[in-house]
Each structure stands twice: as structure tokens, then as C-alpha cells.
Amino acid sequence: MNKQLRKAVIAGNWKMNKTPAEAKTLVEEMIPLTKDADCGVVVCVPYVDLCTVLDAVKGTNIEVGAENCHWEKSGAYTGEISADMLTSMGVKYVIIGHSERRTYFGDTDVTVQKRVRAALDAGLTVILCVGEYLEQREQGVTNELVAMQTKIALGGVSCEELSRVIIAYEPVWAIGTGKTATAEQANEVCAEIRRVLSSLYGSEAANGVTIQYGGSMNAKNAEELLDQPDVDGGLIGGASLKAEDFSIIVKAASR
Numbered sequence: 001m002n003k004q005l006r007k008a009v010i011a012g013n014w015k016m017n018k019t020p021a022e023a024k025t026l027v028e029e030m031i032p033l034t035k036d037a038d039c040g041v042v043v044c045v046p047y048v049d050l051c052t053v054l055d056a057v058k059g060t061n062i063e064v065g066a067e068n069c070h071w072e073k074s075g076a077y078t079g080e081i082s083a084d085m086l087t088s089m090g091v092k093y094v095i096i097g098h099s100e101r102r103t104y105f106g107d108t109d110v111t112v113q114k115r116v117r118a119a120l121d122a123g124l125t126v127i128l129c130v131g132e133y134l135e136q137r138e139q140g141v142t143n144e145l146v147a148m149q150t151k152i153a154l155g156g157v158s159c160e161e162l163s164r165v166i167i168a169y170e171p172v173w174a175i176g177t178g179k180t181a182t183a184e185q186a187n188e189v190c191a192e193i194r195r196v197l198s199s200l201y202g203s204e205a206a207n208g209v210t211i212q213y214g215g216s217m218n219a220k221n222a223e224e225l226l227d228q229p230d231v232d233g234g235l236i237g238g239a240s241l242k243a244e245d246f247s248i249i250v251k252a253a254s255r
């Protein structure tokens, strides 16, 4: 019932894959396969592919995102990209706080919060990733941890700005491992995130937020995961690199 209050969004995270030429081929394969989607369809691609992909999706229902952005507007930050640079190109979405950024590139809850702030100020829609390591799940602290990540990342975000925030619950142990959370595990944590949002912004605002599951979602398991009442879409890594598989997930979210 509440599911009708929010938009399902399937977002691909291509990670460090695809040259511009390969990106063009992949997105052109996706366009006809996803054109009848009754959900949001987003591809988050490497910076060097943004121009090519933005050009290729013109006039289609596919929207484009980046995989990260810096929190400063400009300056001496060699190798970084600002949120304003992304919006100036026509980029609409940005993934913030992906576990690979947290694990390999030193992102913390504090830098995630700063990136969220910068992205929202620039007019982007944020796909905010939260999730626990396996040891944390085994210690029984998943809900507390995910609640804390969510609260810190959203520090200073207004209720109005929340309409440009998607939250992706991504258990780290399920990312790129082929180990998917069960539909019940995914739903339980997505529901916990919604409770946190409700405590911060009230139930009406919380019921309008799209909460995705991410972690080895694929053409075979998507339907069961997306059927869950608090799972409103998916952040898809590996399976977003295959047009056919990605389109099957988009169809599952469109039912």
C-alpha cells in the first residue's frame, strides 16, 4: 500500500568498468530493452563515460548518475570532481558513500555527510549507500549501524531536500560476492531505515523515500527482493553490465 507512495528506481553502478566506446555500446543495448519501464532507470557510470552516455540517452527514459563527487565546489583537489561539474554536464544522480569508497578510499560517515550536502546544494539526487560488514551483522549491530550511518549522512538535510535522496541498503558482505541477503533480511533493514527517517522527518516524508536494496541483485532474485514492502528498487553492480539482465531487473520493478 505505502509502496504506491514512492517511485521504484533501478540504478546501475558500473564501477570502474567500460571505456567510452564500450559504454556507448552497452547503453545503446539498454535503451530499447528498458523503454517501457514503469520505474526510474538510472545508470551511474565512470566520469570519463558521462559525456558519451548523456549523449546516447537523450530523449529516452534512462537517466545518468556519477559514482561519487567531492564536497568542495572547486580548488586544489587533484583528481577530484565537484557536484557542480556534474550538474553542468546534465548529470542528475550521484552515488555517495558506496562501501567501496568507504573501504578503499577512506570515505567516513563525516565525509559522506559533506558529499551529500554538496550534491544536494548542486541540485543532484543522491543515492546514499549504507550497510554493514559481515562481522557487524554477526555481532547483531546491523540496525544500529545502518541507523547511525543514515543519521550522520543526513545531518542538516531538510525535509524538502529529502525528496532528492534515495537510500541504498547494501550489506557489504553481499556486494560483488554472489551472496544475496534474503528477501526478509533486506526488507527488515530497509524498514529500519524507514523508521529512522520517520523519527527524523515524520512518517509522511519517510513513506515517500525510495529505499533500494543492493548486493548481488540479479535477473533471478530481483523479483523476490523487489516484492518486499519496504524494498523500492535496487542498486545493481555486476548485473548492470549486461543489458539483458539489467532489463529483467527493471521489468521486475515495473510490475
Ligand code: PEP
Pocket: 013, 015, 170, 174, 175, 176, 177, 178, 214, 215, 216, 217, 235, 236, 237, 238, 239
Ligand atoms: C554495488 O556495487 O552497489 C553492488 C550492489 O554490486 P553487485 O550488484 O555486483 O553486488
